[in-house]
Amino acid sequence: MANLLKLDENYFANRFTSKALALARLGYYPPCPRPDLVLGFKPHCDGGALSILFVEEHTRGLQVLKDGKWYDVLCEPYTLLINIGECMEIMTNGIFKSPTHRVLTNAVKERFSVVMFYGVDEETMIEPAPGLLDEKRLANYTKVHGNDYYASVFGHFRQGKTIKDILKV
Numbered sequence: 798m799a800n801l802l803k804l805d806e807n808y809f810a811n812r813f814t815s816k817a818l819a820l821a822r823l824g825y826y827p828p829c830p831r832p833d834l835v836l837g838f839k840p841h842c843d844g845g846a847l848s849i850l851f852v853e854e855h856t857r858g859l860q861v862l863k864d865g866k867w868y869d870v871l872c873e874p875y876t877l878l879i880n881i882g883e884c885m886e887i888m889t890n891g892i893f894k895s896p897t898h899r900v901l902t903n904a905v906k907e908r909f910s911v912v913m914f915y916g917v918d919e920e921t922m923i924e925p926a927p928g929l930l931d932e933k934r935l936a937n938y939t940k941v942h943g944n945d946y947y948a949s950v951f952g953h954f955r956q957g958k959t960i961k962d963i964l965k966v
């Protein structure tokens with residue numbers, strides 16, 4: 798990603814030190830008799846930098862929001878899905894977008910997923926990369942200390958808010 802943005806190739810990698818956050822979430826979605834009323838996971842953006850998702854073969858349910866419409870994300874067998882988190886959207890000044898996604902329930906089939914969330918070091922400032930900014934390309938997000946960012950992630954999720962929207966200039 799740093800190469801694509803013509804940044805120093807270690808710009809992002811340097812922010813993932815031994816203190817960087819890594820968190821696994823194992824998801825089990827039991828069959829639900831009323832998929833029309835109940836979501837498996839409410840709409841949200843992942844708060845970290847990158848998420849790696851593994852969904853059991855042929856299981857549907859994950860959807861992504863684009864232009865106000867929900868689209869199924871079809872996971873091929875034995876593939877990993879890489880999702881961009883809000884932290885990466887901020888650091889790339891919005892060039893890479895963190896998609897809003899949700900999980901539907903299924904009336905007959907259960908669903909398993911494994912997600913690994915990777916976040917930058919909590920001592921890092923989370924801010925648009927200075928190399929992406931100049932007098933014509935202004936910062937689209939205000940900077941925030943990693944500690945404060947992580948402290949607010951779950952609270953914002955509960956309130957249905959996204960951090961990138963709060964930090965938008």
Ligand SMILES: O=C(O)CCC(=O)C(=O)O
Nearest residue numbers: 822824838859900910912
């Ligand atoms: O279970 C899934 O497929 C996705 C779960 C998810 O979006 C998350 O844990 O952030």
Ligand SMILES: [Fe+2]
Nearest residue numbers: 841842843898
């Ligand atoms: Fe997610």
